Amino acid sequence: MIIDTHTHIFENEFDEDRSAVIQRAKDAGVGKMVLPNINAQSITRLKELADSDTNLFVPAMGLHPTEVNSDYKTELETIKSELFSGKYAAVGEIGMDLYWDKEFEKEQVEAFETQLDWAAELSLPALIHSRSSFKETVNAVKNSRCKKGIFHCFGGTLEEAEELLSLGDFLLGIGGVVTFKKSTLPDVLSNIDIKHIVLETDAPYLAPTPHRGKRNEPSYITEVAAALSKIFNLSIDEVARITTENAANLFKIKL
Numbered sequence: 001m002i003i004d005t006h007t008h009i010f011e012n013e014f015d016e017d018r019s020a021v022i023q024r025a026k027d028a029g030v031g032k033m034v035l036p037n038i039n040a041q042s043i044t045r046l047k048e049l050a051d052s053d054t055n056l057f058v059p060a061m062g063l064h065p066t067e068v069n070s071d072y073k074t075e076l077e078t079i080k081s082e083l084f085s086g087k088y089a090a091v092g093e094i095g096m097d098l099y100w101d102k103e104f105e106k107e108q109v110e111a112f113e114t115q116l117d118w119a120a121e122l123s124l125p126a127l128i129h130s131r132s133s134f135k136e137t138v139n140a141v142k143n144s145r146c147k148k149g150i151f152h153c154f155g156g157t158l159e160e161a162e163e164l165l166s167l168g169d170f171l172l173g174i175g176g177v178v179t180f181k182k183s184t185l186p187d188v189l190s191n192i193d194i195k196h197i198v199l200e201t202d203a204p205y206l207a208p209t210p211h212r213g214k215r216n217e218p219s220y221i222t223e224v225a226a227a228l229s230k231i232f233n234l235s236i237d238e239v240a241r242i243t244t245e246n247a248a249n250l251f252k253i254k255l
């Protein structure tokens with residue numbers, strides 16, 4: 001059984017064929033899918049999907065860093081009351097993204113630190129997005145009491161991986177990028193213990209080879225497992241077993 005620790009199939013990209021996407025995921029061996037929220041508007045979509053199969057879906061609640069703007073305090077209020085209703089396995093998707101612009105950098109830091117506090121208060125793991133903001137992300141986590149979670153879509157150096165892992169009980173979320181031809185990730189990961197790794201798709205984004213450039217979906221996670229099986233010299237089944245165990249421990253999922 002495989003756990004997709006990061007997928008957004010509640011989003012509109014899947015409105016036309018969501019049930020087929022879910023069936024393909026099940027057929028590929030995906031037994032759980034973690035659903036990180038985007039913003040206040042996506043809560044209804046996320047809950048509707050999560051409630052449709054509580055055995056399959058693991059919902060997470062948070063405000064995505066690229067959704068932090070001048071209105072972020074109102075968004076955070078809505079998200080906080082939803083999160084504290086108690087049905088969520090993680091706080092996410094949260095983090096820092098300074099890739100597109102830095103206009104709301106200060107607000108992003110505030111929103112991130114606020115949500116890390118909620119994670120600590122509720123003893124939940126954080127699902128952390130970090131793009132062009134390694135230092136800022138590390139500083140926020142260091143300043144917070146939140147000491148567990150996933151650095152989703154990890155794509156850094158070995159030094160960065162070691163620094164992130166030193167912050168607490170954190171795991172590295174590995175997805176489609178590891179299958180890209182010019183990716184440096186295989187080299188980096190070969191120096192890391194697989195006990196620190198979980199699988200993800202980040203669907204609809206970052207589809208693995210040979211689906212690169214198309215809409216991503218949870219069934220493609222088998223390509224990620226296959227890439228890891230080469231890197232760690234383990235069978236695909238072993239990769240699935242170990243990474244599923246890592247994720248289940250973090251999210252307190254009974255297997």
Ligand SMILES: [Zn+2]
Binds near residue numbers: 006008
């Ligand atoms: Zn995401």
